[in-house]
Amino acid sequence: MDKSVIFAVAGSGKTSLVIDRLSLDQRALIVTYTENNYRHIRHRIIQKFGTIPPHITVMTYFSFLHGFCYRPLLQLELDTRGMNFRLPTNPRTPLSDMARFRDGSRRLYYNRLAKLLEMRKCIPAIRARIERFYDCVYVDEVQDFAGHDFNLLLDISKAKAGMTFVGDFYQHTYDTSRDGSVNKSLHDDITKYEKRFREAGIKVDKTTLGHSWRCSTTVCDFINAKLQITMGAQQERVSEIITIEEPGQAATLHADPNVVKLFLKEHDRYDCHSLNWGASKGMDHFGHVCVVLGADTWKRYQNGNLHEANPQTRNKLYVACSRANGDLYIVHDKLLKPFKKAR
Structure with a gap:
């Protein structure tokens, strides 16, 4: 057997x-x-x-x-x-x-x-x-x-x-x-x-x-480099990794219903098309994806040591990034704080 x-x-x-x-x-x-x-x-x-x-x-x-x-x-x-x-x-x-x-x-x-x-x-x-x-x-x-x-x-x-x-x-x-x-x-x-x-x-x-049908070569390369998790793409397909650093860009992205925003936690407080990183696991219907980073993960992203985040955070971030069938946006959560609802 x-x-x-x-x-x-x-x-x-x-x-x-x-x-x-x-x-x-x-x-x-x-x-x-x-x-x-x-x-x-x-x-x-x-x-x-x-x-x-x-x-x-x-x-x-x-x-x-x-x-x-x-x-x-x-x-x-x-x-x-x-x-x-x-x-x-x-x-x-x-x-x-x-x-x-x-x-x-x-x-x-x-x-x-x-x-x-x-x-x-x-x-x-x-x-x-x-x-x-x-x-x-x-x-x-x-x-x-x-x-x-x-x-x-x-x-x-x-x-x-x-x-x-x-x-x-x-x-x-x-x-x-x-x-x-x-x-x-x-x-x-x-x-x-x-x-x-x-x-x-x-x-x-x-x-x-060992190869993804969902993610483009660009996204797979990003995950390989930034998270040091090995994955390849089934098809040679190019997309974009877009780092958002301007409040106006963040506001446009927040309002776009065609781009899901993925947060580490408390996604429901941002009044937009969103989910938490871990909860997005198994979902396969997204096109462009925006991954929202907190202060620590943003700093690691900027410094090139995102792979050194604690294993649970790294794994959830991998889940979030790998939801993208199209472009992948990366944004600091401070740019979305103006949209965050009080408890």
Whole structure:
């Protein structure tokens, strides 16, 4: 059975690759992290087949974790009542105590459910369920799997079914969960990250989705140079990188409904066509994009050391810049302060 993780760049066609591999004669499970991507994948499947075929299942990760992995195996025995998506306040409770995994209302802590399945020796049964119902499993947004969830992913990859994990390491902006020091440094180093997959018997593919259909050569070169994140363009296409430094230019850009303005945070206070950097992940319908930098990132941009920003900021900035299908505008947020609404 083929087991592979495909490292992608932004706009390289991650969803298209998964959809293209689906067929009417193969039972497939697709697991993704965000609700946005869940809806997008369902839409693309319906575009291809006219409906969601009965042998193709799309699930968000926590629906898979609770509905497919936990409920058939432990629900009756443990008599729990759904999931608690708040962090537990009992870090010192021993693993042998169910209070570590379940709150006072009998809801399961979301960040420890994967560990509970391991502790109750459910992994072989989960693999067996995968083998019974599916020929192949696709996991999208794999870069966001963290904590115990990442360990579970590697454990179930040993099931006798095809396994394809797809993700962009540098688009890691959220975590499925965190629990203390478990996999705390997982995303600190891409080489060590790749090694975890290889050690689990999963082939690492860095070429299939290494070029972007969305971004121009100009934008790809900008990301390579400024963020030191390697990506290429599928087509030789030129656009512009435009640095805005005049208030009048900023005002014109703010008023332009055809250019989305992407902010690190609080985009809704600027009364324009806008989003936050992280929230724009997965969106593929923008033309020209304006990325708004705060004081620190603007200084780094001017000094040529933008790549040295903290990893989370750098990753979110990569997400924002790589939304551009056309030109990319860069502006200091101070030029847009006149449009910022008070709280």
